[in-house]
Amino acid sequence: MTETRSTCPYCGVGCGVIIESDGAQVTGVRGDPDHPANFGRLCTKGSTLHHTAAPAITKQARLLHPMRREHRGEAPYRVSWDSALGLATETFAQVIGEHGPDAVGFYISGQLLTEDYYVFNKLAKGLICTNNVDTNSRLCMSSAVAGYKMTLGADAPPTCYDDVDDAGCIFIVGSNTAWAHPILFRRIEEAKARNPQMKIVFCDPRRTDTAEIADLYLPILPGTDVMLFHGLLHIMLWEGWTNGAYIAAHTNGFDELKATVRECTPETVSQTCGITKEDLFTAAKWFATSPATLSLYCQGLNQSSSGTAKNAALINLHLATGHIGKPGAGPFSLTGQPNAMGGREVGGLANLLSAHRDMADPQHRAEVAALWGVPSVPDKPGKTAVEMFQAAADGEIKALWIACTNPAQSMPDQSTVRRALERAEFVVVQESFATTSTCDYADLLLPATTWGEKDGTVTNSERRISRVRPAVAAPGSTRHDWHIAVEFAQRLEKRLGRATKLFAYATPESIWNEHRESTRGRDLDITGLSYAMLDSAGPQQWPLRTGDSAGRKRLYEDGVFPTADGKAKFANVAYKPVAEPRESRFPFSLTTGRLRDHWHGMSRTGTLGRLFGHVPEPVVQMNPSDMSRRLLKEGDLVHVTSKRGSIVVPVQASPELGFSQAFIAMHWGSEYLSGCTSTGAQIAGVNAITTSSYCPTSKQPELKHAAVKILKA
Numbered sequence: 001m002t003e004t005r006s007t008c009p010y011c012g013v014g015c016g017v018i019i020e021s022d023g024a025q026v027t028g029v030r031g032d033p034d035h036p037a038n039f040g041r042l043c044t045k046g047s048t049l050h051h052t053a054a055p056a057i058t059k060q061a062r063l064l065h066p067m068r069r070e071h072r073g074e075a076p077y078r079v080s081w082d083s084a085l086g087l088a089t090e091t092f093a094q095v096i097g098e099h100g101p102d103a104v105g106f107y108i109s110g111q112l113l114t115e116d117y118y119v120f121n122k123l124a125k126g127l128i129c130t131n132n133v134d135t136n137s138r139l140c141m142s143s144a145v146a147g148y149k150m151t152l153g154a155d156a157p158p159t160c161y162d163d164v165d166d167a168g169c170i171f172i173v174g175s176n177t178a179w180a181h182p183i184l185f186r187r188i189e190e191a192k193a194r195n196p197q198m199k200i201v202f203c204d205p206r207r208t209d210t211a212e213i214a215d216l217y218l219p220i221l222p223g224t225d226v227m228l229f230h231g232l233l234h235i236m237l238w239e240g241w242t243n244g245a246y247i248a249a250h251t252n253g254f255d256e257l258k259a260t261v262r263e264c265t266p267e268t269v270s271q272t273c274g275i276t277k278e279d280l281f282t283a284a285k286w287f288a289t290s291p292a293t294l295s296l297y298c299q300g301l302n303q304s305s306s307g308t309a310k311n312a313a314l315i316n317l318h319l320a321t322g323h324i325g326k327p328g329a330g331p332f333s334l335t336g337q338p339n340a341m342g343g344r345e346v347g348g349l350a351n352l353l354s355a356h357r358d359m360a361d362p363q364h365r366a367e368v369a370a371l372w373g374v375p376s377v378p379d380k381p382g383k384t385a386v387e388m389f390q391a392a393a394d395g396e397i398k399a400l401w402i403a404c405t406n407p408a409q410s411m412p413d414q415s416t417v418r419r420a421l422e423r424a425e426f427v428v429v430q431e432s433f434a435t436t437s438t439c440d441y442a443d444l445l446l447p448a449t450t451w452g453e454k455d456g457t458v459t460n461s462e463r464r465i466s467r468v469r470p471a472v473a474a475p476g477s478t479r480h481d482w483h484i485a486v487e488f489a490q491r492l493e494k495r496l497g498r499a500t501k502l503f504a505y506a507t508p509e510s511i512w513n514e515h516r517e518s519t520r521g522r523d524l525d526i527t528g529l530s531y532a533m534l535d536s537a538g539p540q541q542w543p544l545r546t547g548d549s550a551g552r553k554r555l556y557e558d559g560v561f562p563t564a565d566g567k568a569k570f571a572n573v574a575y576k577p578v579a580e581p582r583e584s585r586f587p588f589s590l591t592t593g594r595l596r597d598h599w600h601g602m603s604r605t606g607t608l609g610r611l612f613g614h615v616p617e618p619v620v621q622m623n624p625s626d627m628s629r630r631l632l633k634e635g636d637l638v639h640v641t642s643k644r645g646s647i648v649v650p651v652q653a654s655p656e657l658g659f660s661q662a663f664i665a666m667h668w669g670s671e672y673l674s675g676c677t678s679t680g681a682q683i684a685g686v687n688a689i690t691t692s693s694y695c696p697t698s699k700q701p702e703l704k705h706a707a708v709k710i711l712k713a
């Protein structure tokens with residue numbers, strides 16, 4: 001048996017794993033006791049990874065060879081890699097030649113490794129000269145990026161997991177940490193057990209398992225977070241709990257914000273958020289007066305039409321109280337995906353450039369162009385996720401390359417997404433699993449390697465970079481994601497008549513070294529972090545500059561922020577209600593979210609019966625009073641209908657939900673959840689009914705709220 005140190009491919013906690021293999025197949029997995037994210041622990045998903053890599057499952061569920069579909073709706077047939085990449089190159093070159101570079105788009109994934117991400121970003125921006133490269137991380141953390149940049153000056157979580165142990169108050173908001181980040185939650189439980197004086201405030205419309213550990217639960221109404229945060233600041237100001245010295249020395253813009261929160265009185269906040277004034281006061285007191293306050297937040301803030309404002313308004317509280325840049329304190333955005341952070345670092349989104357550079361800054365564009373050896377990189381921001389599929393549905397984007405993600409299930413407003421996939425002239429799907437809904441729309445399927453087979457790096461929520469290592473050989477004809485992108489890029493470079501050799505990479509390490517160099521002098525400078533150092537010293541947090549012996553645990557300890565004058569900026573943001581408020585025809589607020597034992601669209605976890613034991617089928621959860629008023633019994637089938645479509649699911653009583661609220665887990669797609677769009681097209685999954693309304697700054701869609709009606713089927 002051989003043992004290989006690697007990283008769990010699921011959530012942003014980024015737990016270290018030790019893969020056991022017999023050389024040919026993965027035979028076991030256990031937590032890596034030396035990895036600082038988990039110290040040997042794994043949750044149900046991580047500890048069953050080896051079962052998802054079993055040969056029987058690989059045979060049934062994996063995409064193992066390149067496949068061509070001559071006509072939509074027909075079964076695909078096997079082709080060679082040479083033929084597949086030749087077709088992709090010729091078709092992309094023709095579309096670019098006839099319609100320009102912005103007629104193509106790349107939709108990639110926070111589950112790709114940093115090296116994969118780097119090549120796709122350079123391919124789009126450096127070779128093709130389009131910024132149309134976006135990712136499913138847009139659905140996950142783009143509001144967190146925008147919130148950090150708006151207030152602290154850079155997209156850099158300033159905290160670390162060790163801060164959980166040092167906090168006097170932990171403020172958890174919009175995050176079911178107990179289920180979505182289980183190993184981090186264990187750490188919170190232990191910290192609380194060690195220090196019973198620690199206060200935990202949990203704030204979420206649903207009373208999830210995370211509430212069990214809370215000293216105070218604030219069941220705010222969906223979408224009212226900004227009003228809550230402003231209301232907390234109002235009380236802190238009134239009571240004299242703000243930190244005047246910190247505000248004066250390290251921030252700008254407090255007076256403007258004070259004028260805004262003056263209107264957010266306890267009465268107004270209580271009515272808007274649906275919580276008591278007493279609880280609001282207690283939360284303000286604990287947040288402000290604790291020796292160190294750490295806030296943990298996730299999709300409840302991010303997946304919102306006010307996502308940036310929610311993030312920024314929470315960070316305002318840390319700046320106003322000085323709870324930042326010291327042990328146990330700071331605003332800590334939890335990333336959903338294993339490598340949402342790595343994607344941000346290489347600039348792999350439609351509005352970012354490499355190493356946290358700004359697309360709008362001519363100097364930054366020139367730096368990236370010089371690094372890559374190209375004349376320029378385009379200045380026009382590319383299409384973000386929702387915009388990209390809308391552009392394809394409108395006929396503006398004609399060729400789409402989708403890698404390691406399943407937009408035909410995970411994107412909101414599936415009606416538009418599926419119209420886009422049908423209308424696009426050429427769709428390439430680069431995937432490990434043949435079972436995803438998006439595969440049905442592919443003209444060309446390219447088989448990719450996956451966990452246990454891949455080599456590269458990922459960055460977790462606390463800026464910690466870990467190695468991902470292969471334990472077994474690639475099955476069938478599968479290739480690594482970076483390798484597929486490089487081969488395509490090299491062919492396209494020739495076909496477009498470019499004299500450059502931008503993609504002369506033989507290994508993921510050669511890509512990593514170029515990425516490292518791109519970070520020189522930037523806030524995330526990792527010029528000192530080689531693969532050799534990761535191998536010898538283990539996972540490291542960025543920055544880690546040339547000559548450093550270890551990464552930086554915590555940022556802004558000196559009170560200096562990466563802004564022009566070194567000061568952070570209070571964000572004077574206004575509270576806005578959800579994009580689609582409840583109304584008489586659609587009287588329920590629908591929220592969506594994760595379950596404990598499944599991951600995203602279940603392409604991996606859906607292969608294991610033992611993970612279904614927790615929640616075996618999709619349901620819509622409602623408050624029992626709402627059910628009895630509608631004469632609904634447990635298990636009755638109901639239509640859940642929004643303006644965009646309808647699905648049919650069994651109903652389940654859930655006292656954890658407030659009145660007029662409903663919840664459906666995100667994991668089930670067309671295979672399990674029947675439904676149709678408002679035009680009658682048969683599609684499914686909860687995203688048949690969610691809205692693609694998005695935050696105007698981060699462009700992150702409001703997956704956490706849609707107005708629906710619920711009627712017996």
Ligand code: SF4
Binds near residue numbers: 009011012038043045
């Ligand atoms: Fe994997 Fe996240 Fe579970 Fe850790 S907490 S084992 S990273 S799914």
